Amino acid sequence: MAEDHAETEEVALDQDRIDAVLEAVEAGNSEAVDALLEPLHAADIADLLEQIGPGDRRALLRLWSHEIDGEILSEISEDIREEVVEALPREVLVEAVRDLETDDVVDLLEDLEQPQQDIILEALEDADRVAVEQAMAYPEYSAGRLMQREVVVAPEHWTVGETIDFLRKADHLPDQFYHVILVDPRMKPVGYATLGRILSSGREAKLADITEDSFRTVQATDPEADVAYIFNQYHLISCPVVDEAGRLVGVITIDDAMNVLDEEHEEDMLRLAGVGDEASVNDGxxxxxxxxxxxxxxxxxxxxxxxxxxxxxxxxxxxxxxxxxxxxxxxxxxxxxxxxxxxxxxxxxxxxxxxxxxxxxxxxxxxxxxxxxxxxxxxxxxxxxxxxxxxxxxxxxxxxxxxxxxxxxxxxxxxxxxxxxxxxxxxxxxxxxxxxxxxxxxxxxxxxxxxxxxxx
Amino acid sequence: MAEDHAETEEVALDQDRIDAVLEAVEAGNSEAVDALLEPLHAADIADLLEQIGPGDRRALLRLWSHEIDGEILSEISEDIREEVVEALPREVLVEAVRDLETDDVVDLLEDLEQPQQDIILEALEDADRVAVEQAMAYPEYSAGRLMQREVVVAPEHWTVGETIDFLRKADHLPDQFYHVILVDPRMKPVGYATLGRILSSGREAKLADITEDSFRTVQATDPEADVAYIFNQYHLISCPVVDEAGRLVGVITIDDAMNVLDEEHEEDMLRLAGVGDEASVNDGxxxxxxxxxxxxxxxxxxxxxxxxxxxxxxxxxxxxxxxxxxxxxxxxxxxxxxxxxxxxxxxxxxxxxxxxxxxxxxxxxxxxxxxxxxxxxxxxxxxxxxxxxxxxxxxxxxxxxxxxxxxxxxxxxxxxxxxxxxxxxxxxxxxxxxxxxxxxxxxxxxxxxxxxxxxx
Missing domain, CATH: 1.10.357.20 (SLC41 divalent cation transporters, integral membrane domain)
Structure with a gap:
């Protein structure tokens, strides 16, 4: 059992691994780099790229660029994101970006210059590009930029059985969803049911009878700081986003809200100390x-x-x-x-x-x-x-x-x-x-x- | 539709409502207090109690104490929690505490004096009391204190259909769960499947085939700061907690981790400014x-x-x-x-x-x-x-x-x-x-x- 465990559980980034990666980079050993990075989570690889020096970073990306995960790009700190995107061969970048959910692509684009934005936009499939461009039309730091557009909705009169059948047949579901949002015929959200309640209710139960007592929506133009506050205050896991007419346009999940909260804290701490908000430990x-x-x-x-x-x-x-x-x-x-x-x-x-x-x-x-x-x-x-x-x-x-x-x-x-x-x-x-x-x-x-x- | 919406969506706490509540408190109008507080979320009622003066707070609790929600006690800031608990009649307190999940009871107890702890422990049902006492045996600020003990597990060989049937028959499920944890016969967690994947897979699919690629556990004795880091770094929604032998003892959900992250930030900011960590805007x-x-x-x-x-x-x-x-x-x-x-x-x-x-x-x-x-x-x-x-x-x-x-x-x-x-x-x-x-x-x-x- 211990072996099974080791297979599924990912390893953490420690100093030994960083040293080993740097050694492999210096030796120009591409296989060793791949083997060392493979078991790491994208977030840890992003940290590794941030913590090594610019020279090692370029060398590492050259040795390893043939299988970069799009998530790494969205995890990486804004201050070196541009450098990493530039260092990647175009076809690698294109491949990496196609894996991402549209909200992550938006997050990635926000910190890049126009020419790089164009390369990434061109790389996307048509439907995704439209979604990304629509999101980019919302103000910076707004809920519209933060939300994912893929939502899981059900008409308000559906039963649990109908919902499960629909989900089983669905072509593409978001990576993460925690609620099914009930909408009226005009796509206005009227409540939501947790997946836990849906799973534990009988097939004949009506969705409308198992919705959560507490239900909140945010406007797409609301500042992201307000969204983070609402998640933290009301312990939300996900929150539907609506346009001015009250129609559902997307959903924000707690991991994005947690990220915003973390950035707000950083901003407060650095501003209070008289440092620009973009200050990073990796700056020159x-x-x-x-x-x-x-x-x-x-x-x-x-x-x-x-x-x-x-x-x-x-x-x-x-x-x-x-x-x-x-x-x-x-x-x-x-x-x-x-x-x-x-x-x-x-x-x-x-x-x-x-x-x-x-x-x-x-x-x-x-x-x-x-x-x-x-x-x-x-x-x-x-x-x-x-x-x-x-x-x-x-x-x-x-x-x-x-x-x-x-x-x-x-x-x-x-x-x-x-x-x-x-x-x-x-x-x-x-x-x-x-x-x-x-x-x-x-x-x-x-x-x-x-x-x-x-x-x- | 707009009316339906208004019925389910909760109102926020604004200055007008605070003023109206204070007016009702001064007039000794118990019905008006109830009517004004009823539509508010527990977190907002907690904020209201924090922001009004001590005299108004006591008067409010007297007027309204017959239907206090346990969640308010767990939302309320630590520095006035003791005062509020003391102000409540014993039977009201007992009723309020019985509603809470055991992890919230632990969080509540941590900041109270022994006599108040005893009153609350006595109020609990036997099974809950044992769970709370076991959690309190873990070190302060450890994962063991943070976790909820109610977990949703399935043997690793189950199918989606077996899992759904089990969930539908289950007597008591946690308020919040986002994964089904797969365990081996010795209760060691070997992976987890998101509810979204379970819902969208056919009944005959094996749980073991739809588990997440990335799977992490924490030790019950791990510091809560490390737990918050892991949630933030790897975008976890929930994380199984194991004992020294690797057996599943509980699960931590992201809302608790977000809370810890928020407290860590506060601590850093206040310590950096030379203020004790417990400093609150409500202190005298x-x-x-x-x-x-x-x-x-x-x-x-x-x-x-x-x-x-x-x-x-x-x-x-x-x-x-x-x-x-x-x-x-x-x-x-x-x-x-x-x-x-x-x-x-x-x-x-x-x-x-x-x-x-x-x-x-x-x-x-x-x-x-x-x-x-x-x-x-x-x-x-x-x-x-x-x-x-x-x-x-x-x-x-x-x-x-x-x-x-x-x-x-x-x-x-x-x-x-x-x-x-x-x-x-x-x-x-x-x-x-x-x-x-x-x-x-x-x-x-x-x-x-x-x-x-x-x-x-």
Whole structure:
């Protein structure tokens, strides 16, 4: 039995296999490459192609290109997809693309340049090409782009027996389907029955009697982020897509929704850190530098604001140089507090847990937390400052500045993303820079201002 | 048809409905509360309970507690679950819990205190209680806790017809199942067939001939994060869970895996920002302050390192006070660059796109990007500094310090998480503080050190 098991279960991609593949590539051993890649899942082969260097990648594709699986192309990261498509001989590419479901072809096309798009479109059979072109007519990042057009439908009056007979006779069924969608004569979806319910009901049972209680559809023009939210919120497995007239045009399955959710998370995390959404671990130095430079330049500008604030207090610093050493403490602790408040708010906005209904309460909560932590940190820093410098006035200045800046940080961290969201902008975009600028400027101003008043 | 549609399709939770519910709660109008909540999905009712204030929540539960759906309890955010469970009369709680699948009961129990756990365990029927207790015996965050124990299996020699007859006669089938798992006589899974394939094959077809090519199992003790990775990587819909002996003990479905993936993302994002993983937008001020204070105190300590570095250069600052105003520019731009590099690395580690195979190349890439952006920023800042202060020496110091710190930032951003990962720690944990400490300290040291050498 153990042998059977090994035959069906696929192996995972580990470092040993990557090393073995690279060795085979260097030796130019085409058979060894084939043998090593054959048991791997398309997703793992895509990962392998991403993780090896560009030179090895080209060599590998040359050695192995005679049997590439279309799924690998759709699994591969967008940033090297174009390179891989270019490296493949045209006939190999054509063969690979013909295997794919139309929604995967759409996903593949989206990231390619026009000439490559044309090669792939030409490779498709007529019916598939029309389907792909229709999908590409929907806006980018819409449900229409995400859906598969092959749907399994049944008239609403059918029985389980009629449905099973129909499925057994069907020429072509989608690779994945989990429901039979019931439609009215005008192709409007009116409910769906899970395959599990169909299988466990008698042949004479009516489909209409075994549909799910909960039934949702999305519009083809709905943003894919909304689709991912609906899948996650309502634990959907598949969801029919309708046009403006309410007619069924396709279906989205959970694996595509999970993919979108994953990309949305990545986008939030990278945007919050001031990196372009397309940043990938596989990008080269120049590309990476280009992606990051814009926010660094913005930060150079905002940091100059801090410098201007500090320069207003040069007389104070000249009178007591120790202030120069202490001022970053207040600013940096504010920066951390702002980042904390911001991360919670951005995440809650993304999961729609922060809404108009609780925004006021969350703002008050942040104010309260800012005051509490400000008091706590002020106590620590104030006492330490007083003892180290033997001057309780200095401790007082440190403590008071800390309280002010913690409050600014806590409020800024929630108000900046809420405002951006209200303005229809992605709250993750730019919030980080705004909030740390705020805490830096306020940190320096409060500390040096109080020092000028109290110490001089 | 439109009316039929409206009957089956559920309504979403919007601000108007929340306002109407709150009005009904204030008026003590129990029928209005019921009427407003009835058409909502359990997940939306859970969101509603999360978003209203604690007082309204208690009042709402009092008015409406006679027909609470068990699913609401399992949907509700962990931080208010205990409060809701406590607010419910015991008989309502017992009724609600009996509706749930055992994996949902496990999920519910995990976050409750012992006395509440006991009440719920007692409420269950004997068979369910045993199943729940067995699941709770697996480690926290393991596949065993995540799986449902109700599985749909068939002996490997069955035909499609035998399988359908068995399913039609089955007393109790899981709410959700997408495959029939083929097992050998010792209950070891040997493959699975999708319900779609079963439905579309003739009665005489053998199950063994229509199994999926790709088949994976997970161990009950595997961490749930690994399970989520496997679902996402291989686009699984369900995955059999086996014990150490390889025997089938349960099955995990994609909706649970999607939930884990979502939680992992949240954890990464909040940890990177220095917030405890359990941070929720619904926490009170005191709780929020407590979660955040530890990292703020750590930052107070690390910021003191910067202060110590600066204080070594007090003579330099006293000689040229403008340096005090300029020094945060170099430090803060380094902080942003470090955060950028860090976010990409932490994300790539989480998605397993950054591995031993490409670590060296990614480190070189970061070094290259750091040098390029360092040169670019040095040029801008150096020229601006020279012109504004009329001293090209100062511009040179600013530029050189910027280059040094951008390189430190880029390398630190990738080396710190890689090292933490190698040590078996979560790279998102603490990385942010480490990296910004590094860039602050190096930023101040490089700038003031170079200033001391070149300007004085």
């Amino acid at each position: 130095s120049v590309e990476t530098a280009k992606q990051r430079l814009p926010w660094l330049v913005v930060n150079l500008g905002t940091a100059s604001l801090s410098a201007m604030v500090i320069s207003q207090f040069e007389a104070t610093i000249a009178a007591l140089v120790a202030l120069a050493a202490l001022m970053p403490i207040v600013a940096s602790t504010g920066g951390i507090a702002g980042t904390q408040s911001l991360a919670v708010a951005v995440r809650a906005l993304a999961t729609r847990d922060l809404t108009q209904a609780n925004a006021a309460r969350v703002i008050w909560r942040e104010l309260g937390a800012g005051i509490l932590n400000g008091l706590g940190l002020a106590l620590i820093l104030g006492v330490a400052g007083s003892l180290i410098f033997g001057d309780w006035h200095l401790g007082l200045v440190l403590g008071m500045a800390m309280i002010v800046n913690q409050i600014v940080a806590a409020l800024g961290g929630v108000l900046v993303p809420l405002t951006m969201n209200r303005l229809g902008m992605d709250p993750a975009l730019a919030s980080g820079t705004f909030v740390t600028t705020l805490t830096d400027v306020m940190g320096f101003f409060a500390f040096l201002g109080l020092a000028t008043v109290i110490l001089l | 001020s005191v709780e929020t302050a407590k979660q955040r204070l530890p990292w703020l105190v750590v930052n107070l300590g690390t910021a003191s390192l910067s202060a110590m570095v600066i204080s070594q250069f007090e003579a330099t600052i006293a000689a040229l006070v403008a340096l005090a105003a300029l020094m945060p520019i170099v430090a803060s731009t380094g902080g942003i660059a470090g955060t950028q590099s860090l976010a990409v690395a932490v994300r790539a580690l989480a998605t397993r796109d950054l591995t031993q195979a490409n670590a060296a190349r990614v480190i070189w890439r970061e070094l290259g990007a750091g040098i390029l952006n360092g040169l670019g920023l040095a040029l801008i800042l150096g020229v601006a500094g020279s012109l504004i202060f009329g001293d090209w020496h100062l511009g040179l110091v600013l530029g050189m310090a910027m280059i040094v710190n951008q390189i430190v930032a880029a390398l630190g951003g990738v080396l710190v998480p890689l090292t933490m990962n190698r040590l078996g720690m979560d790279p998102a944990l603490a990385s942010g503080t480490f990296v910004t400490t590094l860039t602050d300290v190096m930023g101040f040291f490089a700038f003031l050190g170079l200033a001391t050498v070149i300007l004085l």
